Amino acid sequence: QDDGYVRLLRRQVEEVFRDNRMIAVCQYNSMPDEDVVLMRHYLRKHNIEVKFVLNEIVRPVLSQSKYKNLLPLFVARNILLVSPETKAKEMLRVLKGVPQINLLGACIDDTILSRQGVENFAKLPSLEASQGQTAGALALLPSQTSSLLQRGSVHLMALLDQHIRRLQAGETGSPAEPAPAQSLGAH
Amino acid sequence: MRGLLGAVVGVRKKMASKISVVLRPVKSIVVRFCPFESNVESTRKFLGCINHKKIQATNRNCEVTADVRHDGSEPLVDVMFADGERLIMKGANLTTIEMLTALRSRCNAKELKEEQKSKKKSP
Numbered sequence: 070q071d072d073g074y075v076r077l078l079r080r081q082v083e084e085v086f087r088d089n090r091m092i093a094v095c096q097y098n099s100m101p102d103e104d105v106v107l108m109r110h111y112l113r114k115h116n117i118e119v120k121f122v123l124n125e126i127v128r129p130v131l132s133q134s135k136y137k138n139l140l141p142l143f144v145a146r147n148i149l150l151v152s153p154e155t156k157a158k159e160m161l162r163v164l165k166g167v168p169q170i171n172l173l174g175a176c177i178d179d180t181i182l183s184r185q186g187v188e189n190f191a192k193l194p195s196l197e198a199s200q201g202q203t204a205g206a207l208a209l210l211p212s213q214t215s216s217l218l219q220r221g222s223v224h225l226m227a228l229l230d231q232h233i234r235r236l237q238a239g240e241t242g243s244p245a246e247p248a249p250a251q252s253l254g255a256h
Numbered sequence: 257m258r259g260l261l262g263a264v265v266g267v268r269k270k271m272a273s274k275i276s277v278v279l280r281p282v283k284s285i286v287v288r289f290c291p292f293e294s295n296v297e298s299t300r301k302f303l304g305c306i307n308h309k310k311i312q313a314t315n316r317n318c319e320v321t322a323d324v325r326h327d328g329s330e331p332l333v334d335v336m337f338a339d340g341e342r343l344i345m346k347g348a349n350l351t352t353i354e355m356l357t358a359l360r361s362r363c364n365a366k367e368l369k370e371e372q373k374s375k376k377k378s379p
Contacts, residue, residue: 098304099304144301
């Protein structure tokens, strides 16, 4: 009973899920057309495309894929915001100015997130920054090891230096103090 | 703009859009739901209907907000009226039409009261 158009729409939905890293599902409440155009424009700037979807098309496609858990989202009127990148922060910023679109959840890098999950994801630092932080934390301990090992001999050198200075001061007139020898003996 | 009585005829899908509600006595509406639950359809459709331009046009100052959660809580519609009264509708076991009709009847009742009050003041 599947006619060609329905099959085409289903294939398009499959492609959308296959070719994009971020797929956000939002409820669409009626908006004036100019606002839809504006929103599309701002999202396009961040490489995010707006797709209007029909539940009757999406539901059968999802129920047979690994995105089964997104099924409950597809009631009432929905749109998908899809992107090959994962610019969640920019997407949330645009959506804040559009109260008639309500973010319900998203699938980012094959991970299903709730609305709160998307907001947390948006707050994460970039991948490069996280890698830098990890590398820095890992490098911290070994960098302390060499100074720890050297501490004993450095302290000894400092004490010997002080001893020499005092002996020299003693030769030029002031009495030599036995104190440095005692502290040396303590080690 | 008064007397917007929608024709409540038949029991089919597009009926919800024919129910007109006058939001003048309403201060704010918060629609809360967990989209990943399975009992939220009527509440989400209610949110869609309330956002319709005809209903929004009856009161531009009425804030309609959607509170999207993920904590297993029940779907809820929280209506705050200008006179301080509050209407809470638990959407898990209500249909969209029932919620819209309930809201409409309360709004109409308040409108009537307001009119009677203003008639008493200026005979």
